[in-house]
Ligand SMILES: Cc1ncc(COP(=O)(O)O)c(C=O)c1O
């Protein structure tokens with residue numbers, strides 16, 4: 001393992017490699033500090049290619065050891081990166097569009113990545129109970145991975161989540177706790193509980209390790225592009241952890257010489273009904289003012305984003321932006337992606353595609369620019385979002401009835 005300590009992102013104070021997440025001196029967030037001095041780029045690439053068919057192929061860049069990794073039962077990763085020519089055509093852009101379909105993970109969202117890393121670290125630290133504060137997808141991932149690994153789980157979510165996400169959590173048999181309040185209230189409760197219970201809260205006291213799992217999306221993207229970088233990424237933002245850690249993944253590989261070139265332009269995507277980071281971006285502010293969420297994109301409904309300031313920094317330093325789209329645009333985004341790529345995404349993916357569309361319509365995507373859009377969750381988790389535009393041709397079981405229903409349509 002190439003990691004042995006944590007470091008404050010603000011004041012660089014070093015901390016032991018334990019279940020701590022904020023700096024006692026300045027309250028800044030802690031992150032994993034690596035010693036990559038032993039890494040040779042050619043050898044690192046060879047080790048990756050000879051590795052597993054999932055995120056553990058990148059184990060040299062993650063904060064968990066081989067033994068704990070061996071105890072993880074669901075390995076996420078190596079999800080498809082597909083060219084989206086049809087989508088580019090519909091958007092009228094000459095950019096080279098790619099879609100990273102990260103719904104193709106064990107519980108159908110990118111959260112399986114962060115959970116696998118956090119639970120591996122929890123096992124190393126001797127925890128027997130795994131917990132989290134979730135907007136839905138993390139709940140699915142924690143409940144499934146904990147059960148598969150023989151660990152207990154307590155999953156805290158806002159009680160008014162989509163029914164599909166609740167069902168897809170409860171099915172794994174952990175303890176599902178619906179809190180009467182929004183995600184920010186759930187998160188506060190879990191922060192309090194983390195002081196009292198001997199539990200690994202993956203996104204509270206294990207947050208420094210958890211976040212590292214998202215770097216694997218950057219590594220995979222570069223590897224799948226033939227060890228090359230995209231020019232731009234479009235990525236949804238809730239707490240800002242995914243967005244900033246994809247950035248960290250690219251930066252690490254550039255510094256270590258595994259890939260050449262510049263960090264891509266980072267375009268962030270939020271729902272207008274919960275857009276603290278997009279609002280701060282628009283107003284030129286360095287920190288976010290908390291908002292009360294009201295959007296169909298419940299998985300992105302974090303009003304007080306922990307990594308908001310770092311997401312702003314990443315967008316600005318790469319010449320990108322953080323954009324917000326309304327609920328109708330989100331619904332259209334879901335349809336547009338489905339019709340052009342055959343990928344049915346949940347509301348978070350609708351947000352990403354709607355922002356991609358906005359950038360294309362504003363003429364911000366240049367011809368030949370290689371753009372990767374991150375689709376982070378599956379449409380079957382939020383089917384109600386598009387129920388208003390749902391249509392079916394109902395007929396009698398007779399050819400006449402069929403001909404009548406389709407008279408004058410298409411090839412008939
Ligand atoms: C599907 C999906 N995409 C993106 C995100 C954003 O994650 P982050 O909190 O790391 O910004 C979430 C968060 O729950 C999510 O569920």
Ligand SMILES: [Zn+2]
Pocket residue numbers: 008009010011012013023024025026027028
């Ligand atoms: Zn500090």
